[in-house]
Amino acid sequence: MRPHLAMLRDTILRHATEPHTRTRLPGLTLFRSECQTLPADCICRPRLCIVVQGSKQVIIGSHTFTYDAEKYLIATVDLPVTGCVTQATADAPYLSLSLDLDPAEIATFLLTITPSDARTGAGVAVSTLTEDLLCPATRLTALLDTPDDIPVLAPLIKKEIAWRLLQGEQGALLRQIALADSYLSQISRAIAWIRDHYAEAFDIDTVAKTAGMSTPSFYRHFRAVTMMSPLQYRTRIRLQEARKRLLTDGEDAAEAGFAVGYESPSQFSRDYRRLFGTPPARDVARLRSATGQEHSPLSETV
Structure with a gap:
């Protein structure tokens, strides 16, 4: 070493x-x-x-x-x-x-x-x-x-x-990240807006305006920086928050889904399973029964 x-x-x-x-x-x-x-x-x-x-x-x-x-x-x-x-x-x-x-x-x-x-x-x-x-x-x-x-x-x-x-x-x-007019600073402004409004319905044109970019340019730069589309980013934020609610607040799947912006419990369950590999109830039971490891659903990791 x-x-x-x-x-x-x-x-x-x-x-x-x-x-x-x-x-x-x-x-x-x-x-x-x-x-x-x-x-x-x-x-x-x-x-x-x-x-x-x-x-x-x-x-x-x-x-x-x-x-x-x-x-x-x-x-x-x-x-x-x-x-x-x-x-x-x-x-x-x-x-x-x-x-x-x-x-x-x-x-x-x-x-x-x-x-x-x-x-x-x-x-x-x-x-x-x-x-x-x-x-x-x-x-x-x-x-x-x-x-x-x-x-x-x-x-x-x-x-x-x-x-x-x-x-x-x-x-x-x-x-x-230090240049106010750089593409990264523009995308960072959009990311902050999405994180503040993740439970709301919005279209890409609205977020592009927040970034001060045209819609095609914003979409291209956002995907390059985050490796996902703006809506995929919002979905990821929603599902992480929902998982936190399920694990720490004891909410059921329908409550958690509605709280983070889903209008359809079935759509929430499909997206949740696609990201985490199992339906909400099974995922939470698996995490709670895990032994020998400390798990935080929305922790700071490095």
Whole structure:
């Protein structure tokens, strides 16, 4: 194991006392699991994700991203994903971190960077974890051992991480989240609107206007970024929220379906089964009876 990776692993082992640990360092979250996990739904927000031990699988629409200690994942828009730990044991637990990405912080570097083509690309990507990115990530996490240093040193190290990302394989994609008039910022506005209105009926023209784009251009860019259509995105948000209601609020399938915007219980059951593999009642019973794993229907996963 690389020296910086070993240091990062040891720091996470000391501080990740729960499966999901929010730290005193703003924007930094630690994850730990001693076994493989059931698929869990979440909204993956703009962030950097680094696995230091074990491996993770994230599914977005029909696309699957797998990453381990040799790779990092970067997300630049809010995406409904399904994630699960695919490699973990009690002796070698899955360990990872996520760091929120700040568009304002990234924007401070744009004047010093040569502009690149603003090509439309997926809003999530996996790349090789290089030493120049791993080193500041290790130093940032090590501040958890000296919390008095966090207010002074954390902002400086976060800037270094942002700079390394901008200089890396996904730099062109990352620059887009800091530009107010970029296609990614436009799609992000549309995503925020859909998430606020997911239970309502709407057409694509309405959302395209929110993004400030023509309908054909909006549809093309939205699909490229999210790897699904606007209506598929809304359906995914609806079903994740419905699953949460079924598991945590004790609602039945019809109640959950109506609450998230479905007018037909049968259509809700068909869409639910298509996404989760089984009808609502059976799915909830399966999740509740699962033993040896902690499962959150709408958790933050990395």
